[in-house]
Amino acid sequence: MTENYQGYSDQYIRYLELLAKEYPTQAATFTEIINLQAIVNLPKGTEHFMSDLHGEYDAFYHILNNCSGVIREKVEMLFNHSMTKEEQDNFLTLIYYPKEKLDLMSRKGELNDKWARKTLHQLIRLAKLLSSKYTRSKVRKAMPQVFRFVIDELLHAQVDEDKNRSVYHSKILDTILETGSTRQFIYALTALVKRLAVDHLHIIGDIYDRGPHADKIMDNLMQHHSLDIQWGNHDILWMGAAAGSPACIANVLRNNVRYHNMEILESGYGISLRPLALFALKNYTHDDGMDPMVKAINAMLFKLEGQVIFRHPEYNMDDRLLFHKIDLTTGTVTLDSGTYELTTTDFPTFNPADPYTLSPEEHCIMTELQNEFMQSERLQKHMRFLYSHGSMYRCFNNNLLFHGSLPLNDDGSFKEIYFDGRPYKGRSFMDHADHVARQAFLKRDTESLDYMWYMWGGPDSPVSGRVVKTFERSYIADQSTWKEPENAYFHLNRDKDECVKILHEFGIDSPQGHIINGHTPVKVKKGESPIRAEGKEICIDGGFCKAYQNSTGIAGYTLIFNSHGIRIKSHYPFKDVDQVLRTNVDMESDSMQVELEPKRVMIGDTDNGKKILQMIDDLKALLQAYRDGIIMERKEAN
Numbered sequence: 001m002t003e004n005y006q007g008y009s010d011q012y013i014r015y016l017e018l019l020a021k022e023y024p025t026q027a028a029t030f031t032e033i034i035n036l037q038a039i040v041n042l043p044k045g046t047e048h049f050m051s052d053l054h055g056e057y058d059a060f061y062h063i064l065n066n067c068s069g070v071i072r073e074k075v076e077m078l079f080n081h082s083m084t085k086e087e088q089d090n091f092l093t094l095i096y097y098p099k100e101k102l103d104l105m106s107r108k109g110e111l112n113d114k115w116a117r118k119t120l121h122q123l124i125r126l127a128k129l130l131s132s133k134y135t136r137s138k139v140r141k142a143m144p145q146v147f148r149f150v151i152d153e154l155l156h157a158q159v160d161e162d163k164n165r166s167v168y169h170s171k172i173l174d175t176i177l178e179t180g181s182t183r184q185f186i187y188a189l190t191a192l193v194k195r196l197a198v199d200h201l202h203i204i205g206d207i208y209d210r211g212p213h214a215d216k217i218m219d220n221l222m223q224h225h226s227l228d229i230q231w232g233n234h235d236i237l238w239m240g241a242a243a244g245s246p247a248c249i250a251n252v253l254r255n256n257v258r259y260h261n262m263e264i265l266e267s268g269y270g271i272s273l274r275p276l277a278l279f280a281l282k283n284y285t286h287d288d289g290m291d292p293m294v295k296a297i298n299a300m301l302f303k304l305e306g307q308v309i310f311r312h313p314e315y316n317m318d319d320r321l322l323f324h325k326i327d328l329t330t331g332t333v334t335l336d337s338g339t340y341e342l343t344t345t346d347f348p349t350f351n352p353a354d355p356y357t358l359s360p361e362e363h364c365i366m367t368e369l370q371n372e373f374m375q376s377e378r379l380q381k382h383m384r385f386l387y388s389h390g391s392m393y394r395c396f397n398n399n400l401l402f403h404g405s406l407p408l409n410d411d412g413s414f415k416e417i418y419f420d421g422r423p424y425k426g427r428s429f430m431d432h433a434d435h436v437a438r439q440a441f442l443k444r445d446t447e448s449l450d451y452m453w454y455m456w457g458g459p460d461s462p463v464s465g466r467v468v469k470t471f472e473r474s475y476i477a478d479q480s481t482w483k484e485p486e487n488a489y490f491h492l493n494r495d496k497d498e499c500v501k502i503l504h505e506f507g508i509d510s511p512q513g514h515i516i517n518g519h520t521p522v523k524v525k526k527g528e529s530p531i532r533a534e535g536k537e538i539c540i541d542g543g544f545c546k547a548y549q550n551s552t553g554i555a556g557y558t559l560i561f562n563s564h565g566i567r568i569k570s571h572y573p574f575k576d577v578d579q580v581l582r583t584n585v586d587m588e589s590d591s592m593q594v595e596l597e598p599k600r601v602m603i604g605d606t607d608n609g610k611k612i613l614q615m616i617d618d619l620k621a622l623l624q625a626y627r628d629g630i631i632m633e634r635k636e637a638n
């Protein structure tokens with residue numbers, strides 16, 4: 001049948017037949033064409049970018065709540081003439097933390113029907129403004145189930161034109177007040193406002209380590225309506241650890257023991273540190289002021305890393321084999337750059353004749369830990385989510401997103417990296433590294449697990465791109481030895497032409513394209529800018545991580561990309577929710593337009609819009625096939 005119908009291939013006709021199952025009549029087909037056509041003509045939804053969250057759940061949650069200032073802007077736009085600044089601040093705090101704010105107001109006796117009626121009206125007006133960018137069906141889906149019908153009625157009221165409707169809506173509000181469901185209704189409306197303010201979230205890596213509650217961040221992200229994640233080096237470390245790599249496990253432990261984050265491991269993921277703690281107390285001292293547990297895990301770490309390096313000459317990391325160089329008789333270590341005093345000589349498990357083998361007790365502890373990492377249900381669930389929603393890089397609406405670096409030679413050409421004797425570079429390298437990371441989780445083979453460790457600290461790692469100097473940082477006081485040489489990417493990314501070349505490599509040819517990275521804290525205090533390469537590269541690691549706020553001088557950057565362009569937001573340090581409730585502080589300190597779009601970006605201009613336009617073409621072809629009798633309608637399906 002229909003071999004040459006309209007010049008379409010058999011395969012395309014088969015596709016149309018499949019499509020006909022979902023749209024079995026002409027009416028169903030043109031209805032969908034009209035719906036989709038309406039969508040492509042709406043302004044593009046707002047994208048929100050965050051990076052380097054480093055376990056700082058409260059700050060992350062606040063910025064997620066205030067949508068990097070998007071809600072404040074809308075409130076100002078709507079209510080600048082009718083609400084004082086203080087009223088707006090109170091209203092915003094209610095939107096960010098409805099439960100806590102209502103509890104506080106109730107304690108103060110500030111809740112009454114007059115306030116409730118006014119506030120509900122204001123929330124409805126705000127939700128209405130925010131919903132104007134979306135189809136009614138999308139807004140309806142975004143509404144909490146329980147109040148879906150009522151909110152839908154209230155949002156789509158033509159109050160001014162039709163007095164009857166206005167009375168009708170006023171009655172709905174009366175009923176809400178009378179039935180005592182104001183609180184639930186406020187929860188529903190504030191959730192809707194936040195849901196509508198941002199259409200899609202990007203997390204550019206490093207959710208884990210340093211701060212205490214990456215597990216809570218993961219729980220929250222798992223509830224998010226639409227997001228993607230680009231893996232950071234710390235995430236990769238946890239992914240490797242959860243897949244059973246001993247070297248990754250040792251690094252995770254080190255990172256968290258040093259920051260006293262036992263909670264995430266013990267109560268968060270049910271991984272007991274007791275055997276390690278007991279072993280450390282029995283075998284290590286407090287004498288030099290160093291934490292016995294850190295010393296115990298460090299020794300295991302350098303042995304395990306040594307084993308990986310021996311297995312992989314192709315990593316070219318022999319110069320990181322330093323553990324055997326320590327000299328306990330002199331208390332020194334000799335590196336290429338000189339001989340340095342060790343900050344500790346407490347190495348009870350060090351065997352100069354066999355420096356890279358774990359002692360029997362260390363071996364037992366590591367085997368037990370490996371089991372616990374691999375069997376922790378919650379950890380495995382979080383890691384599965386990192387795999388299902390994450391990747392090494394992402395191209396999204398003309399932006400190229402990745403956490404760390406893309407290996408480059410000094411002359412700016414893409415550096416060739418060999419796997420199994422085959423060279424990969426540029427995009428194919430990133431794709432291959434992504435593939436190996438997935439293999440590590442699926443197959444748990446030593447080869448892929450070792451590469452997970454490499455990505456944490458190897459010089460040509462796509463997520464890091466530095467030679468990580470953990471040994472020197474652990475045992476040598478002289479900080480000149482701590483400097484971590486970086487891949488050429490980190491200075492070449494200041495060059496516009498280089499960035500444009502990289503964007504082309506990833507198929508982004510638009511003049512509006514950008515590279516968006518995290519990973520390297522922007523030291524604002526030293527005059528560094530997050531916007532480089534004449535706007536082509538943006539780095540948003542501004543220091544959610546409290547430990548780094550002294551050097552960055554701020555508490556994080558986020559990006560907002562809406563239909564008008566891209567803005568970068570810098571944030572003040574976040575203290576806690578109590579402070580927000582007491583003072584209504586917001587974290588946003590500064591907002592800067594990075595780029596204005598030459599014309600307003602509509603959904604039809606986005607990646608998703610292109611797919612919708614393709615779908616419209618296919619549906620038009622299906623409609624024609626019905627009309628030409630090539631495919632028969634199935635009326636009964638209606």
Ligand SMILES: O=P(O)(O)OC[C@H]1O[C@](O)(COP(=O)(O)O)[C@@H](O)[C@@H]1O
Pocket residue numbers: 206210233234466468469470473484519520
């Ligand atoms: O500051 P800390 O916690 O000691 O960690 C230092 C280590 O973390 C790293 O900076 C990697 O973490 P980031 O990806 O957050 O930069 C290494 O380069 C460095 O060796």
Ligand SMILES: [Mn+2]
Pocket residue numbers: 206232233234403463518519520
């Ligand atoms: Mn990083």
